[in-house]
Amino acid sequence: MDQSEDPSGGSRTLARPKAARRSAVDPQEPQRPDRRSAILLSAEALFAERGYAAVSVRDIATRAGVPIALVGYYFGRKQELFGTIFAHxxxxxxxxxxxxxxxxxxxxxxxxxxxxxxxxxxxxxxxxxxxxxxxxxxxxxxxxxxxxxxxxxxxxxxxxxxxxxxxxxxxxxxxxxxxxxxxxxxxxxxxxxxxxxxxxxxxxxxxxxxxxxxxxxxxxxxxxxxxxxxxxxxxxxxx
Known part of the structure; x- marks a missing residue:
């Protein structure tokens, strides 16, 4: 709040303009690629081509075009991601x-x-x-x-x-x-x-x-x- 001099000799408090509130949902979100789905499809294809042991989390992230940390964020460990494919x-x-x-x-x-x-x-x-x-x-x-x-x-x-x-x-x-x-x-x-x-x-x-x-x-x-x-x-x- 700002203090401003009143013409009558006193002072008054002026309210600052309110900052625009950020939406809880990014307006661009609907246009963003579905990275979770991309990871699932990438993992499914790689596991089918090479088998579980021959595929790394980095391989999955690279094929999906996402940061490697995002694989763990969405699905946890590689074994949990493997199970999610079948649950899906x-x-x-x-x-x-x-x-x-x-x-x-x-x-x-x-x-x-x-x-x-x-x-x-x-x-x-x-x-x-x-x-x-x-x-x-x-x-x-x-x-x-x-x-x-x-x-x-x-x-x-x-x-x-x-x-x-x-x-x-x-x-x-x-x-x-x-x-x-x-x-x-x-x-x-x-x-x-x-x-x-x-x-x-x-x-x-x-x-x-x-x-x-x-x-x-x-x-x-x-x-x-x-x-x-x-x-x-x-x-x-x-x-």
Whole structure:
């Protein structure tokens, strides 16, 4: 406040002009790049290309075009960022579980095995058909094959619940088959699915006539995996 002389001989206090208040939201903020999203996409692509252990936080920041400190600010350590990528895609895993649980696995449904395989595999094959899905599908395949503790923790956290839901449902569809044989068959099926969506060798072996993860072959894949599960009805394999 300023003191000013009053013409009557006294003094009076004059209020200073109020400073303009700064908005709590920067007007330019909507135009700024989404740096958090850029970091996630950068990390997802690099982990898919190289695997978890071969990627540094600096690599992720450089590809995203952000300061390295911003990666830690948004996501914490590299391992936490790795988990965030899968959490960001969890709705797709939840969809697969929901579809599995909706299948009628009782004796009144002679197609229960094929219905379960379709519910489990079709969302993966569909996702692989988009650019973002291609990257994530490759990341899942690389993570499943990675023996490191960080990758193992991701599979246990996000994919073991899916595996348990599928195995339990298949047990209802094949009530006379021992549970461990169904688990083994599930592992065989996972290997086939990962090769289907994540491996390009088919393109070399066919001289380019076939493409990896071809959605037009989804029905063939479902028939092939279903046949494998159905062979379990024949009892124990010969010694």
């Amino acid at each position: 895609r969890q709705v797709y895993i939840t969809e697969r579980i929901a579809r599995i649980e909706e299948v009628d696995c009782g004796p009144s449904n002679p197609n229960a095995v094929a219905d379960l395989v379709r519910a489990w595999a079709e969302p993966v094959i569909t996702l692989r058909g988009s650019e973002a899905g291609d990257v994530f599908s490759l990341l899942v395949a690389r993570t499943a094959w990675d023996p490191g503790p960080e990758a193992t923790a991701i599979i246990e956290r996000f994919y073991d619940p899916l595996a348990r839901a599928f195995v339990a449902a298949m047990g209802r569809a094949l009530p006379d088959v021992a549970g461990d044989r169904i688990v083994w068959a599930y592992e065989y099926a996972v290997g086939a699915l990962l090769m289907y969506v994540g491996d390009k060798r088919i393109e070399r072996l066919t001289h380019g006539r076939a493409i990896s993860a071809d959605p037009a072959l989804c029905a063939d894949f479902i028939r092939f995996i279903s046949a494998g599960f159905n062979t379990l009805r024949q009892g124990d394999p010969p010694a």
